[in-house]
Amino acid sequence: MSELELKFQVPASALPGVRRALGAGKVQRLHLQARYFDTADGLLASRQLALRLRQEGTDWVQTLKGSTGHLAEREEHAVALGGSGRGGPVLDVQRHRDSAVGQALLRLLQAQPEAALQQVYATDVWRTHRVLSRGGARIELALDEGRVVAGDAEHALCELEFELKSGPPAALFELAQAWCARHGLWLDSVSKAQRGLLLARGLAHAEPVKAEAPAIGRKTGAAHTLALIVNSALAQVLPNASEVAAGSPAPEHVHQLRIGLRRLRTALRELPALRVPAGFDWPATDAQALEAAFAALGAARDDQAVAAAITARLQAAGAPWPQWPAAEAAPAAPADTVRSAAFQHALIGLLAFTHRALSQPDDSDAPQALFGERLQHLHRQVTKAAKRFDTLPVAEQHRVRKRLKRLRYLAEFVAPLYRRTDTERYLRALRPAQDALGQHNDEAVAEAAYRRVAPDEPRAWFAVGWLQAQQAASARQCTKALGQVAKAKPFWRPGRKKPKAG
Template sequence: MAIETELNLSLTPGVASRLAKHPLLTAAKPIRQRVVNTYYDTADQRLRRERVIVRHGRQGATSLSSIRREAPPQDRQAGHDEWELVGAPGEIDFSQVKDGTLRHLLESVRAELRPAFIASFTRSAWLLAPREDVRIELALDRGWIEAEGRRQAICEIRLELLSGGVADLFSTASELQADLSLHPEAASKLLRGYRILAAEQWPVVKALPIEINTGMSAIAAFRTIGLACLKHLQSNEQGLRESDNPEFVHQARVAIRRLRSAIRVWKPLLPQDFVSSFDPLWQALARQLGETRNWDVFLAETLPSIVAAFPLPEGVAIARLSNYAQRRCAINRQAARSALKTDDYSRLLLEFTAAILALPEGEARPLEAFVPRCLDKRAKQVRQLAAQALCGDATARHRLRVAYKRLRYAIEFFASLFPGERLRNYHLSASGLQEMLGRLNDLAVASELIHEALPGEQGEGIRCWLEGQTEQLLPELGRLLDDFHQQAAPWRTPAA
């Protein structure tokens, strides 16, 4: 969702029919118009790859074309360039586009441009004045996106800030959300149109690199990272709701884990009520997704190894274990889907976004002073826990894994500040250690799940086998830890 001057929120048709009766709207009269936006591209979608949008729109009696170039997805600060031009795409005078490189691209594909998809909808717009000196336009769009004979419904509202502050925008959205089920919309009409055009399923989205720089304050960097984590989460929520692909659960969980790691990294600089209000809510959602992920991994990765290792007569117990795991997978997946469909989740997204944008800069502490101290602290925790993990139990190894993940996420957050060979070597070493800690954790979790599925003596043989697998991996864990500790910290100069 765009958050500088507007918010996009999806709603069901039933909720949309009640929108006009909300107290914020009853004093305003809506203006209704028919809107038809045709998006153009080449047959091979050259403009999409170049992040260029060519659109011809008809709104009521007005007809206008627009050219827009989006910033790279990882560079939220860059904004975009846009030009409004008279005429349909085949007749546009591209000389009015001031960006020479973009103008040359448009001229080179002019003959190949064709309608890619159409968004046609009825827009009902209200001008809201919730407070003095605050003006917000609320537009309800209901209609369809159509491409290649396929179409998808549009039912969403856009809140655009005309005067006032960003806090006023979110306050108005919260007032509406208190009475209506509204969900922050992550996918634009443009993105949905291209997916319909290609008959694409929702893709699994991994975390993108985050661009921060030394000119930022520490709080500004946290804001950038926090919003990137939210985007990562929301990019996978539709797939989680509609698909059985376990990777959607995994990536949603990773997004929340990264977000909570960022909160921990910046905790000394954040208001206490910010941390105490939001971290428990994200933790509860992460726990729900974590239970689903545990059974996904067990069913897809651990159970096949158990089946191969235990022929008859243990086959009856293995069959019972397999059936139980499949039932638990289905139950937990449905619970995860339900969690992402609740009004509580929608409110959490909106309220957290509002809170992160409203964070005070305070003393505007520079990143140069904040980063080394932060990373040194986390690297020290990993070193302290490493020895305990090698001679301890699964709990000790779990503590190391958690500490390591916090260090790795923090390094990824700040990676753009110290690029180079040392960072690459550090990551290569860290990747092997991460994989090993993950395998050991999967074995420990599997033992707990088997105890649930086959209590008592029923699963004793399988649990003993899992312990043997763990013992075989521990020497390799020691070697990986030695290699990791020998890597130079990329956030420290050689002289330091």
């Protein structure tokens, strides 16, 4: 059985309001104590499986959860064990043998017979829950307050879960959007199981998540292709956004979140060419929210990564005033950007779209030819600038860089449709140009920052002049690297090589 569920973090300031809103109807309160099992090296977690024994009041339930492929949906198999003697029941994985997720677990353990399951962490939670009706659906809201415990370490929990019990899924997403706007909640894709495993390993935050190719094939219709590509981008955005919202200080979480957002925006910009029959109703306000978040996170990146790299180079060059100029207005904290109601509304809307599209049959034509048209158009735009990049105005150079990024992400999206050697060869040809244009752009950003403060801090003029000289050199390097892109053999051209079967 699958469960459709969204989980949100509840800020301390919003907790009283959430409790009041939840208590406006008939609520139940239940004490939940769970033990989670995995191997010492986290074998189950690496396969997105979570196995637990949980005492719910006086009864015990053994539950196994696994991925369905959609970010808001999990496969769940639960076995009621009734009451138990002192110490609770003994774990038995055979209880799940008649379920698909149980078969996956048994195959995994049989393939690695040396892997021994053990209790890795536990949760102790008081759950206040209520079922309400909205839009023809029954939705359970559950407020969990308690802790995750691993050895001597513990992590406080304060989460609100929305689970669809029956009726149209759209109602679940709409209700979640309304509660987010009202109470300042934010999506958290890190499950209790994942949080417990991190705690057991002594980690406050998960590793940054990088992009992975969407699960599309040659016969995948246009509607499912678009949904799978958006789902792939969300699979990078959501876990990184969760860690940023939780206060991760790691610049790499912000960096990977921005990459995920750029991939997402590329998909939403380039893929209407797929002409999905059912259409995709993407509100302008949500598009603006993604753009605003991307810009705000970019300003934060400039204040971190760009500042560190440029000031180090200026110090090495003997600059009399190498420190990074303070911004006219301090950039928004990345956590605040991610937690904003507008950004959360956009993410929930995209989850709703992908779930709706992938839950329906898709008899539309495969969009491979349309992909080729878009790739060829972007390739032509980028290579047109190859011979004269160093003579272009700064604004036009920046547009070339953005087109190159869209070309790369679109090529990565469709890579599963073609031979790996062909796509990898083409993508390798793009990387030197991406690196060169990225450095050139950082130097332009830095020059503008130092030029802004130079009238009040004359020593900054050294940095302005030095960065101008660096840009002249890096522009020539960009021209050379773009020349390699122009020579790259497009993998999508008809008649070159047949795509692999999907």
